[in-house]
Amino acid sequence: MNELNRAHPLICEIVGSIATVRFNRPAERNSLSTVNLAELDTVLSPLIGNRTLKTIIFTGTDNSFLSGADIRELALLNGKTARDFSRRGQLLFQKIAEAPQTTIAAVNGFCMGGGMDLALACDIRLASPTAVFAHPGARLGIITGWGGTQRLSRLIGKARTIELFTTVRRLTSSEALKIGLITGIYEPVLAGAINVAERLAVTSC
16 A cells, blocks of 8 residues: 555445445544544445446555544534434445445455445455454444445344343454455455455356
């Protein structure tokens, strides 16, 4: 990654029929603020409308995929702004869930809270051997408002979902694979995701 790209919080690269969206705020563990959500929406909309694209891959930087909502911003929300913030994330992640392209979360590290919600909105979730998954909101007295409660339950079942939300237990990649949260472990995970995307493109021709 060159020095110019390091300055951008969101990097989009298109190679052939595959688009890669990289979250690039490692110092903040790729937290999602209102501004970041708006930027992601701005980047994502033309990708979804580009019918030459077959796959959209989401990944992070260094040891973070996404750490979820920006905690500093959450502390400033009131009833009205909290509802608006929740709705913004819901609509954006639903857009990912309904994208005509195959969407892949290439989870390279910490995947927490709202970051896990984004991964759940994708069609396929892959992870690096060192990835970590958790919904830590209960520790702060909050729960995710971006669709994770529903999507996680449909994926791994009600009992496991309740246990993960209430205990805020962290899952390793191996544990996530065992319960069906992810479908594969790759090192490096982005290369694995690109390989999966290329194989999907061949079989869909």
